[in-house]
Amino acid sequence: MSEFKDLVIKIIKTIPKGKVMTYGQIATLAGSPRAARQVAAILRANSEAEELAWHRVVNAEGKLSTHKLGFGDLQEALLKREEIVFKSGKLDLGKYRWRLESE
DNA sequence: AGACTGACTCCAA
DNA sequence: GTTGGAGCCAGTC
Numbered sequence: 001m002s003e004f005k006d007l008v009i010k011i012i013k014t015i016p017k018g019k020v021m022t023y024g025q026i027a028t029l030a031g032s033p034r035a036a037r038q039v040a041a042i043l044r045a046n047s048e049a050e051e052l053a054w055h056r057v058v059n060a061e062g063k064l065s066t067h068k069l070g071f072g073d074l075q076e077a078l079l080k081r082e083e084i085v086f087k088s089g090k091l092d093l094g095k096y097r098w099r100l101e102s103e
Numbered sequence: 104a105g106a107c108t109g110a111c112t113c114c115a116a
Numbered sequence: 117g118t119t120g121g122a123g124c125c126a127g128t129c
Contacts, residue, residue, distance in 0.1 A: 005126075023111050027124080035124045036111035042126070043110060057110080065110040075110095 004030050008042050011100070015056045018082045019098035020091065022060050029100055040065070055079055062093040 007030035015021055023036035032038070039057070047054040055078040059065045066072045076086060084091055 002126080024113085027111080032124060034112070034122090035126095037109060037123090038111090038125045040110040040126095041108095045127070047110090054110080059110080060112060067110095069110060072110095 004032060004035065004038065005042050007031060008039050009046065009050060009052065012043075012052050012054070012057065014100070015053055015098050018084060018096070020056045020058050020079070020084065020093070020096050021098050022058060022093070023065075024060055025097070026057065056082075056098075058091065058093075062090040062096075064089075 008026055011026050011029050012021070023039045024033070026039045027033060027035040030039070043052065043054045043057060046052055055075040064072045064075050066075045079091065080086070084096055
């Protein structure tokens with residue numbers, strides 16, 4: 001088990017309802033600032049197995065990277081259920097981004 | 104074992 | 117605003 005993967009999973013579990021984090025942010029907190037893609041890979045591999053709040057993870061623009069995969073609608077629905085509002089297909093990162101002290 | 108892919112992000116031009 | 121390149125590393129073949 002890589003430390004990175006464990007940290008990513010742990011970090012995602014700390015995101016509270018109604019907040020989101022970007023891939024890059026999680027990668028930074030997990031120890032590899034530029035390993036955003038790996039965060040995505042871990043999500044894909046664990047989204048069904050673990051209780052990961054993968055829907056609270058968005059890209060740096062505040063958009064859903066899942067849209068091209070075909071389940072962007074699901075993610076958007078899950079986020080809306082947490083009182084997150086989308087405008088022009090994006091959400092307000094300045095408002096919804098979850099920040100950890102260790103950043 | 105090697106080679107390729109990709110739910111990303113940053114930066115230069 | 118766009119495009120291209122580099123970096124990162126877990127999966128997959």
